Amino acid sequence: MWQTDKSETIKTYEEAKLYVKNLKLGGYTDWRLPTVYELYDLNYLFDLHVNGTCDFERKGKYWSGEKDGEGMAGSWEMSDQCDPERRYFNKSEGSVRAVRP
DSSP states (O other), X not given: OBOSSOOSOBOSHHHHXXXXXXXXXXXXXXXXXXXXXXXXXXXHHHHTTOOTTOOOOOOSOEEEEOTTSOEEEEEEEEOTTSSSOEEEEEESOBBOXXXXX
């Protein structure tokens, strides 16, 4: 389950973790930061047009959380070689689009 609306821009990983810790949405409180790979999968589903009736802005920079406790802000962007390959580019800040188990 994905958060439909993204957060405002968040400047640090600590603030991003606090945001999801305090997020109460749809009757749930177990939200977390997505992994880099979950962010990729979300883009891929939209690229394949298998997102059903779900429609939201996916462009932008987003925080991710990793298993080792280190997070980063970044974005999946199309390759500069004009092919359909996406690359993850690190950024200094971003929004949160939380997921839950």
